[in-house]
Amino acid sequence: MTVWNENRVERTDPGVRAIYPAGIHETIASAIREHLGERTEVRTATLDEPVHGLDGAVLETTDVLTWWGHLFHDNVADDVAAAIQQRVLDGMGLVVLHSGHLSKPFLRLMGTSCNLRWREADDRELVWTVNPAHAVVRGVPPVFAIEPQEMYGEFFDVPTPDELVFISSYTGGEVFRSGCCFLRGKGRIFFFSPGHEHYPVYHHAQVRRVIANAVLWACVDQASPVDTSTCVESPKGWFEEQA
Amino acid sequence: MTVWNENRVERTDPGVRAIYPAGIHETIASAIREHLGERTEVRTATLDEPVHGLDGAVLETTDVLTWWGHLFHDNVADDVAAAIQQRVLDGMGLVVLHSGHLSKPFLRLMGTSCNLRWREADDRELVWTVNPAHAVVRGVPPVFAIEPQEMYGEFFDVPTPDELVFISSYTGGEVFRSGCCFLRGKGRIFFFSPGHEHYPVYHHAQVRRVIANAVLWACVDQASPVDTSTCVESPKGWFEEQA
Amino acid sequence: MTVWNENRVERTDPGVRAIYPAGIHETIASAIREHLGERTEVRTATLDEPVHGLDGAVLETTDVLTWWGHLFHDNVADDVAAAIQQRVLDGMGLVVLHSGHLSKPFLRLMGTSCNLRWREADDRELVWTVNPAHAVVRGVPPVFAIEPQEMYGEFFDVPTPDELVFISSYTGGEVFRSGCCFLRGKGRIFFFSPGHEHYPVYHHAQVRRVIANAVLWACVDQASPVDTSTCVESPKGWFEEQA
Amino acid sequence: MTVWNENRVERTDPGVRAIYPAGIHETIASAIREHLGERTEVRTATLDEPVHGLDGAVLETTDVLTWWGHLFHDNVADDVAAAIQQRVLDGMGLVVLHSGHLSKPFLRLMGTSCNLRWREADDRELVWTVNPAHAVVRGVPPVFAIEPQEMYGEFFDVPTPDELVFISSYTGGEVFRSGCCFLRGKGRIFFFSPGHEHYPVYHHAQVRRVIANAVLWACVDQASPVDTSTCVESPKGWFEEQA
Numbered sequence: 012m013t014v015w016n017e018n019r020v021e022r023t024d025p026g027v028r029a030i031y032p033a034g035i036h037e038t039i040a041s042a043i044r045e046h047l048g049e050r051t052e053v054r055t056a057t058l059d060e061p062v063h064g065l066d067g068a069v070l071e072t073t074d075v076l077t078w079w080g081h082l083f084h085d086n087v088a089d090d091v092a093a094a095i096q097q098r099v100l101d102g103m104g105l106v107v108l109h110s111g112h113l114s115k116p117f118l119r120l121m122g123t124s125c126n127l128r129w130r131e132a133d134d135r136e137l138v139w140t141v142n143p144a145h146a147v148v149r150g151v152p153p154v155f156a157i158e159p160q161e162m163y164g165e166f167f168d169v170p171t172p173d174e175l176v177f178i179s180s181y182t183g184g185e186v187f188r189s190g191c192c193f194l195r196g197k198g199r200i201f202f203f204s205p206g207h208e209h210y211p212v213y214h215h216a217q218v219r220r221v222i223a224n225a226v227l228w229a230c231v232d233q234a235s236p237v238d239t240s241t242c243v244e245s246p247k248g249w250f251e252e253q254a
Numbered sequence: 255m256t257v258w259n260e261n262r263v264e265r266t267d268p269g270v271r272a273i274y275p276a277g278i279h280e281t282i283a284s285a286i287r288e289h290l291g292e293r294t295e296v297r298t299a300t301l302d303e304p305v306h307g308l309d310g311a312v313l314e315t316t317d318v319l320t321w322w323g324h325l326f327h328d329n330v331a332d333d334v335a336a337a338i339q340q341r342v343l344d345g346m347g348l349v350v351l352h353s354g355h356l357s358k359p360f361l362r363l364m365g366t367s368c369n370l371r372w373r374e375a376d377d378r379e380l381v382w383t384v385n386p387a388h389a390v391v392r393g394v395p396p397v398f399a400i401e402p403q404e405m406y407g408e409f410f411d412v413p414t415p416d417e418l419v420f421i422s423s424y425t426g427g428e429v430f431r432s433g434c435c436f437l438r439g440k441g442r443i444f445f446f447s448p449g450h451e452h453y454p455v456y457h458h459a460q461v462r463r464v465i466a467n468a469v470l471w472a473c474v475d476q477a478s479p480v481d482t483s484t485c486v487e488s489p490k491g492w493f494e495e496q497a
Numbered sequence: 498m499t500v501w502n503e504n505r506v507e508r509t510d511p512g513v514r515a516i517y518p519a520g521i522h523e524t525i526a527s528a529i530r531e532h533l534g535e536r537t538e539v540r541t542a543t544l545d546e547p548v549h550g551l552d553g554a555v556l557e558t559t560d561v562l563t564w565w566g567h568l569f570h571d572n573v574a575d576d577v578a579a580a581i582q583q584r585v586l587d588g589m590g591l592v593v594l595h596s597g598h599l600s601k602p603f604l605r606l607m608g609t610s611c612n613l614r615w616r617e618a619d620d621r622e623l624v625w626t627v628n629p630a631h632a633v634v635r636g637v638p639p640v641f642a643i644e645p646q647e648m649y650g651e652f653f654d655v656p657t658p659d660e661l662v663f664i665s666s667y668t669g670g671e672v673f674r675s676g677c678c679f680l681r682g683k684g685r686i687f688f689f690s691p692g693h694e695h696y697p698v699y700h701h702a703q704v705r706r707v708i709a710n711a712v713l714w715a716c717v718d719q720a721s722p723v724d725t726s727t728c729v730e731s732p733k734g735w736f737e738e739q740a
Numbered sequence: 741m742t743v744w745n746e747n748r749v750e751r752t753d754p755g756v757r758a759i760y761p762a763g764i765h766e767t768i769a770s771a772i773r774e775h776l777g778e779r780t781e782v783r784t785a786t787l788d789e790p791v792h793g794l795d796g797a798v799l800e801t802t803d804v805l806t807w808w809g810h811l812f813h814d815n816v817a818d819d820v821a822a823a824i825q826q827r828v829l830d831g832m833g834l835v836v837l838h839s840g841h842l843s844k845p846f847l848r849l850m851g852t853s854c855n856l857r858w859r860e861a862d863d864r865e866l867v868w869t870v871n872p873a874h875a876v877v878r879g880v881p882p883v884f885a886i887e888p889q890e891m892y893g894e895f896f897d898v899p900t901p902d903e904l905v906f907i908s909s910y911t912g913g914e915v916f917r918s919g920c921c922f923l924r925g926k927g928r929i930f931f932f933s934p935g936h937e938h939y940p941v942y943h944h945a946q947v948r949r950v951i952a953n954a955v956l957w958a959c960v961d962q963a964s965p966v967d968t969s970t971c972v973e974s975p976k977g978w979f980e981e982q983a
């Protein structure tokens with residue numbers, strides 16, 4: 012799998028660098044390694060690498076891509092965003108974190124504005140499990156706190172999630188659908204809102220566990236053979252040999 | 255409401271003109287007038303009008319837009335497609351018919367390829383109700399036949415519908431999710447697959463009834479005041495006066 | 498439509514009677530009359546009437562039933578609960594309010610424990626719209642406050658709602674899926690959690706509006722003709738005449 | 741995991757015994773062993789054993805239960821059905837096969853009639869994947885045929901599945917939602933309609949693969965710690981230590 016990160020604010024803002032000295036991507040990668048260990052091979056990619064570190068060969072061999080971006084969504088090339096969208100439809104998993112809700116790949120896959128309300132303050136976020144049968148909540152307590160945390164509030168303009176896993180509340184009274192699953196084509200998408208560059212959210216034990224669970228859930232280890240590459244003209248009985 | 259149509263094949267193909275002498279849009283408009291009568295005001299718009307007949311003033315005053323297009327999706331301007339997408343997110347209803355599954359507005363709103371299998375042959379389509387509690391099935395029998403009909407078959411690469419209303423089978427054995435509801439932003443979308451320019455599908459009593467029901471269902475008569483125009487910075491207590 | 502109420506605590510507890518002098522059912526009925534006016538005919542029924550006021554003739558002529566009960570769920574006869582369940586499956590709407598989550602009809606229709614967390618304290622509930630395209634939010638602001646209010650918190654053990662309309666937060670930090678739609682058979686169910694006998698919740702303008710919207714949404718004005726009365730043996734071609 | 745079977749018709753009907761000499765349960769168990777091998781320990785239980793082979797100790801140590809029953813649903817004791825329902829809500833997986841749609845545990849969990857249309861004839865069933873991102877379709881072709889097969893047709897009176905995986909068509913033109921996922925409480929339920937005692941359906945390679953995939957999907961290997969045992973009174977701050 013591949014952990015993607017803008018990796019700019021870490022280099023320009025000492026406050027962020029103090030929390031994520033090797034970049035947010037390395038902290039996220041360490042969470043996945045911590046929980047999934049030998050089950051997965053983790054590499055990283057960042058905005059300022061050629062092709063943002065996501066050329067065709069990388070995408071083709073990525074089962075699950077995690078995405079963290081914030082201020083530089085526009086710097087992601089349209090063709091790379093389109094290639095990611097296509098790879099998800101072809102069976103890659105995508106775990107979109109925090110401000111990635113406005114990233115080009117996510118916007119293309121959702122078809123909505125993905126806007127929300129926000130506040131940088133000293134809120135405490137409480138993350139509540141509302142789907143205890145779901146694979147993403149494995150080992151997660153009924154509620155956990157992240158403090159301090161940026162507020163993300165409703166209305167969050169995404170399609171109704173195929174599965175809603177977490178709902179968060181904030182000190183200010185807002186609520187947010189903070190853990191959302193979307194199935195698109197042959198691929199799976201998980202959006203998880205916690206995470207802010209100025210707070211050590213990706214060092215939080217439960218956040219790390221959820222991300223690892225999400226990676227495991229999003230991994231389609233053998234993509235379906237259904238053909239979605241084009242509209243296939245299909246003469247009567249086309250499937251007789253296969254079926 | 256506004257009935258949109260490419261309105262080209264009717265002018266070039268005598269076979270189509272014989273079935274839809276005034277254009278497919280007029281036949282669809284007549285179905286809506288037949289069932290909804292005084293409850294709605296129906297106008298039409300077509301591809302070769304300026305701005306495709308869908309300038310800002312028209313869209314702004316359209317509660318529900320129906321869409322029929324087939325061979326000339328690419329001739330729809332990107333900015334018109336974007337404006338339609340935005341109007342849906344702001345509360346307009348959209349009823350997408352048949353080959354409109356590959357239209358630009360629908361593709362943008364779905365985020366998937368919207369590809370499917372197809373066959374122009376002599377199949378009989380059977381349309382089965384699988385959601386009898388839904389408003390779109392009002393007055394519709396448990397199953398109705400359309401014959402002859404073009405085949406549209408799975409896998410249909412759309413997001414899981416928020417509500418699945420009809421499933422069709424074909425003589426050749428294929429199945430298709432032929433009546434699908436999608437909620438996006440403040441708007442409602444209904445996709446209904448029956449309809450082919452070479453067959454009198456839009457003269458079919460049940461097809462006409464479903465389209466009218468769908469228009470009624472898709473009509474959000476008072477859009478929600480939630481603000482989705484941007485990510486709104488929201489200081490603590492921002493809602494106190496409103497709430 | 499019929500408004501059902503236990504109507505016991507109003508007669509024994511002066512505090513409740515002060516808020517709901519004619520019983521909670523009359524206050525709810527007045528909300529529906531206020532918003533729907535001539536469009537609907539409202540009658541009431543209570544636990545201590547014969548057959549709880551819900552004999553076959555009443556149920557048969559009820560399009561939508563609202564339900565408020567709290568301490569005496571067990572006093573509802575099993576056969577009445579079963580008859581209500583059957584009427585919903587046959588196309589009646591059901592609006593279940595507050596502590597009705599543990600009522601026999603709701604439990605039978607959900608198939609889960611319907612348990613939740615609760616606290617009688619001085620919380621403020623904030624009700625957030627998370628589905629602005631839904632008919633139930635018509636005219637409802639993005640957020641509204643109910644204070645003071647009993648807390649109902651997650652995990653709420655119901656099936657995933659077919660449509661989630663509202664999420665609430667409480668001063669204590671809990672969240673709750675407070676407005677939930679369920680389609681069952683040919684009928685529609687709306688659960689709305691606000692409401693407590695010791696607080697004037699059913700006098701709250703937005704609560705009254707939501708209840709009226711929900712009644713309108715839940716009303717299936719012409720039940721589908723699909724046959725769900727039994728497993729129907731269906732010889733090949735059974736539908737030819739109908740289709 | 742535990743494979744449950746009525747195991748009566750195999751003993752009384754030589755035709756069935758010829759196809760399933762050791763009982764349908766042994767054939768189903770062999771499918772699971774074939775695909776999951778060492779990953780799972782399979783035992784069987786049948787109607788005529790004490791407590792139907794499903795006493796508390798068995799249920800408590802069962803991660804996934806598969807269910808096949810047809811003519812003797814009424815012979816299952818109510819308290820056993822209730823115990824199964826409770827175990828699912830507490831995190832057990834349940835895979836309900838074919839005529840198990842009318843079994844007591846399934847009816848209790850669904851809350852609907854679960855009725856459908858049916859025909860014992862010489863239909864060919866075609867099973868189509870409509871959710872290629874789902875774990876249950878791993879290794880399954882886009883369509884596969886089962887012939888001959890009993891027809892199960894819509895309308896199938898179940899709640900809208902949380903995830904719809906397969907839709908079937910039949911020679912007679914009917915359609916059926918043949919692979920349906922339901923999340924209930926902390927547990928997962930998969931209904932899979934193929935399977936008839938007079939046909940060798942459970943020897944079919946793809947049917948066997950789907951059942952094994954479904955067992956794997958339904959297995960919640962560590963139930964969520966959310967408390968659904970009762971309505972929990974929760975004083976303000978109850979979660980502070982945990983969160």
